[in-house]
Amino acid sequence: MALLGRTAAGLFWMHRYIERAENMARLLDAGMRIAMTNLSSTEEWQSIVTSAGVDLPYREKHDDFESHNVIDYLLRDPDNPSSVLSSFETARTNGRMVRTALTRDVWESLNEGWIVLKRRLARPVREGELPAVLDLVKRQTAHVRGTFYGTMLRNEIFDFSNLGTFVERADNTARILDVKYWVLLPNHSSVGSPLDTFQWGSILRSVSAHRAYAWEYHSDYTALNTIDFLILNRRMPRSLAYSYDCIADALGFLARTYGNEEECHITARDRQERLSHYHAAGEIVESGLHEFLELFIRDNNRLANEIAQCYRFYV
Amino acid sequence: MQPFDEMLTAEGGVRQPYEAFQAWFRAQDPEVLKEKASEAEAFFRRTGITFAVYGDDQAAERLIPFDLIPRVISGAEWRRLSRGIEQRVRAMNAFLDDIYHDQEIVKAGKVPARLIEANEAYLPQMERFQPPGGIYTHIIGVDIVRTAEDQFFVLEDNARTPSGVSYMIENRETMMQMFPELFAHCRIRSVETYPADLRKSLSAVAPPACDGPPVIAVLTPGIHNSAYFEHAFLADQMGVELVEGSDLMEVDGRIAMRTTAGYRPIDVLYRRVDDAFLDPKVFRPDSVLGVPGIMEVYRNGGITIANAPGTGIADDKAIYSYMPDIVEFYTGEGAILQNVPTWRCAEADSLAYVLEHLAELVIKEVHGSGGYGMLVGPAASSAEREAFAAKLRQKPGNYIAQPTLALSTVPVLTEAGLAPRHVDLRPYVLVSDKVRITPGGLTRVALREGSLVVNSSQGGGTKDTWVLED
Numbered sequence: 115m116a117l118l119g120r121t122a123a124g125l126f127w128m129h130r131y132i133e134r135a136e137n138m139a140r141l142l143d144a145g146m147r148i149a150m151t152n153l154s155s156t157e158e159w160q161s162i163v164t165s166a167g168v169d170l171p172y173r174e175k176h177d178d179f180e181s182h183n184v185i186d187y188l189l190r191d192p193d194n195p196s197s198v199l200s201s202f203e204t205a206r207t208n209g210r211m212v213r214t215a216l217t218r219d220v221w222e223s224l225n226e227g228w229i230v231l232k233r234r235l236a237r238p239v240r241e242g243e244l245p246a247v248l249d250l251v252k253r254q255t256a257h258v259r260g261t262f263y264g265t266m267l268r269n270e271i272f273d274f275s276n277l278g279t280f281v282e283r284a285d286n287t288a289r290i291l292d293v294k295y296w297v298l299l300p301n302h303s304s305v306g307s308p309l310d311t312f313q314w315g316s317i318l319r320s321v322s323a324h325r326a327y328a329w330e331y332h333s334d335y336t337a338l339n340t341i342d343f344l345i346l347n348r349r350m351p352r353s354l355a356y357s358y359d360c361i362a363d364a365l366g367f368l369a370r371t372y373g374n375e376e377e378c379h380i381t382a383r384d385r386q387e388r389l390s391h392y393h394a395a396g397e398i399v400e401s402g403l404h405e406f407l408e409l410f411i412r413d414n415n416r417l418a419n420e421i422a423q424c425y426r427f428y429v
Numbered sequence: 430m431q432p433f434d435e436m437l438t439a440e441g442g443v444r445q446p447y448e449a450f451q452a453w454f455r456a457q458d459p460e461v462l463k464e465k466a467s468e469a470e471a472f473f474r475r476t477g478i479t480f481a482v483y484g485d486d487q488a489a490e491r492l493i494p495f496d497l498i499p500r501v502i503s504g505a506e507w508r509r510l511s512r513g514i515e516q517r518v519r520a521m522n523a524f525l526d527d528i529y530h531d532q533e534i535v536k537a538g539k540v541p542a543r544l545i546e547a548n549e550a551y552l553p554q555m556e557r558f559q560p561p562g563g564i565y566t567h568i569i570g571v572d573i574v575r576t577a578e579d580q581f582f583v584l585e586d587n588a589r590t591p592s593g594v595s596y597m598i599e600n601r602e603t604m605m606q607m608f609p610e611l612f613a614h615c616r617i618r619s620v621e622t623y624p625a626d627l628r629k630s631l632s633a634v635a636p637p638a639c640d641g642p643p644v645i646a647v648l649t650p651g652i653h654n655s656a657y658f659e660h661a662f663l664a665d666q667m668g669v670e671l672v673e674g675s676d677l678m679e680v681d682g683r684i685a686m687r688t689t690a691g692y693r694p695i696d697v698l699y700r701r702v703d704d705a706f707l708d709p710k711v712f713r714p715d716s717v718l719g720v721p722g723i724m725e726v727y728r729n730g731g732i733t734i735a736n737a738p739g740t741g742i743a744d745d746k747a748i749y750s751y752m753p754d755i756v757e758f759y760t761g762e763g764a765i766l767q768n769v770p771t772w773r774c775a776e777a778d779s780l781a782y783v784l785e786h787l788a789e790l791v792i793k794e795v796h797g798s799g800g801y802g803m804l805v806g807p808a809a810s811s812a813e814r815e816a817f818a819a820k821l822r823q824k825p826g827n828y829i830a831q832p833t834l835a836l837s838t839v840p841v842l843t844e845a846g847l848a849p850r851h852v853d854l855r856p857y858v859l860v861s862d863k864v865r866i867t868p869g870g871l872t873r874v875a876l877r878e879g880s881l882v883v884n885s886s887q888g889g890g891t892k893d894t895w896v897l898e899d
Contacts, residue, residue, distance in 0.1 A: 116690035120676050210477070210652050214665040218476075225477045270689065372690050425689040429675060 119426035129278030131205035144320030227254030513766030550741030624666030
């Protein structure tokens with residue numbers, strides 16, 4: 115049974131925005147941890163804003179990168195369409211639009227999450243309250259995801275939702291990695307220092323992966339291992355390679371359901387293969403991590419557009 | 430005079446249909462009941478059972494307050510109401526068929542021609558067209574009020590797109606979740622069958638072009654519509670698509686929805702979009718909520734539209750006053766359900782009477798709904814009454830007047846315990862291969878003490894409505 119194109123679009127965007135809300139919280143977590151090293155005053159927070167991709171609109175509103183301004187903008191500013199609150203609200207609006215495609219459990223977890231976050235984020239969040247608030251955000255998104263995996267049929271509704279989740283996650287992981295690039299840019303000398311180790315550790319923590327890193331690499335946090343973990347490791351559920359495996363799977367199921375393949379299927383497979391051709395993270399770093407990530411984010415967006423076109427998301 | 434209370438008698442006893450409930454209620458701890466009331470509210474909010482109030486930015490989505498005390502109707506009372514409702518909805522469909530064909534009832538002098546031709550709800554596009562199954566209004570809500578043990582009146586008919594049926598079902602669901610033991614004690618007829626009945630009803634009126642199991646869809650104006658929750662609820666419960674105008678297009682003489690696998694034709698469209706917005710080629714050209722060309726497809730047998738366009742002519746408040754004659758004309762029997770006595774302000778004698786008795790009457794706009802644009806005489810200030818009198822004189826044909834009825838009351842749970850509040854009742858009726866009436870309906874309750882306005886847009890609440898199995 116085919117879905118309404120608009121329904122497929124709603125599912126895709128609902129899951130993109132749930133993922134975005136969660137990753138925005140993770141990004142803030144990374145920023146908070148890096149800032150605690152007291153490297154310099156506000157550079158870390160600036161890097162967070164840059165990585166969130168909201169540099170220009172942020173500058174229109176604020177003259178500085180004071181922590182409270184950044185926290186407010188990324189967490190609860192209604193003028194920022196990617197703030198945690200805006201993202202969750204957009205996810206809920208999309209969920210409401212496709213409500214008939216969701217189980218009652220999924221809808222209620224989404225609606226309840228929106229009610230809870232709207233209430234908590236109605237007032238500004240002080241820096242000291244940030245860990246608890248970020249935790250609350252992650253709980254709400256985990257709740258939505260839990261009901262989704264626990265109750266939804268594995269049909270095309272599931273596939274379009276997964277496409278949204280993993281297209282967004284790939285984008286966001288690439289952005290979180292990029293934070294490191296921006297922070298380290300003026301400080302190449304610190305590579306390998308204790309401070310450097312701490313910063314990579316912060317990035318891993320922000321994707322809840324510092325323990326997993328230890329299991330996989332049995333070593334201190336190093337740049338190459340972390341890059342390998344977040345880009346190439348197929349067991350790491352937030353890595354680019356894992357995300358693209360899931361994207362290719364979902365598109366594969368859809369191709370079989372509908373009996374046709376188009377541009378998006380080719381693009382996704384091509385991306386997936388390229389990620390598996392790297393032997394080591396060193397190859398990526400040699401030709402430039404930032405350049406790699408920038409290109410990745412652009413291609414990822416192109417794939418999203420191709421998916422929308424193929425499955426008639428819009429008129 | 431005290432209004433009739435459906436639960437408690439003037440002598441301090443309890444009416445028979447409420448006996449079992451009353452016994453249970455007495456055994457409850459009032460504190461626990463208060464907790465349950467806030468539990469119910471949290472449940473409604475979490476579920477997203479909300480409605481929007483236009484022009485109210487602060488609370489874009491609001492809850493309709495829910496009261497825990499059920500409204501109970503005995504089996505015998507219900508049987509009588511059902512007979513009256515069935516008679517009335519059959520007459521309404523016969524009336525619509527007649528009005529859009531030979532207008533025998535006008536020729537017979539029972540209904541004045543001017544009320545038809547000059548009526549905005551009358552659609553010339555429907556003339557000489559027979560909808561599939563000969564049914565015009567498939568889904569009807571009949572608003573009924575009660576003033577005494579045996580006095581039931583129809584307050585108005587809703588033959589276009591009656592709303593509220595999702596509350597009927599969710600109110601029951603909520604009550605069953607909170608007080609399961611209550612449902613073990615009292616024998617209450619189920620209302621959950623409504624979505625399945627709706628699906629059956631709609632399937633039975635598939636258009637000639639349908640060549641398989643009918644594909645049904647619910648057409649909604651979108652998530653900003655005040656009844657969006659209900660549109661999604663019904664589509665979900667029936668297991669059919671919820672579509673918007675932008676999902677639909679005319680393809681090869683059918684109306685088709687844009688899916689991930691291409692365009693798929695729809696056989697029966699349960700539309701919750703008003704006539705004026707249905708087809709920009711025929712009605713309002715600026716409408717983006719409808720589907721260009723749907724009227725032509727409809728007339729050619731490519732789709733069934735439920736309710737049919739132009740059914741508003743049957744629930745118009747000016748036509749309402751002729752309903753007893755209409756029922757008699759088409760069924761050959763007297764109307765089982767009475768109308769509320771109504772003065773048609775278009776008639777000079779009536780207008781004079783109404784102007785003289787404004788302080789006792791309720792004045793309604795002929796085309797209005799939702800409790801807007803009406804005057805409740807006894808509750809209005811003399812300045813409000815004077816202003817309204819000026820409007821009446823200017824456009825008398827736009828108004829009808831009715832006596833202020835002493836609507837029956839049912840207790841609600843307040844901080845201070847039980848307190849009587851005025852109620853009405855909207856049973857839901859499906860007309861297709863047969864007439865299906867869900868035992869129950871939506872009881873709306875005016876939560877303010879003494880208030881007679883039950884509309885949710887004006888501070889009304891709802892109650893679970895029980896029809897007993899006896």
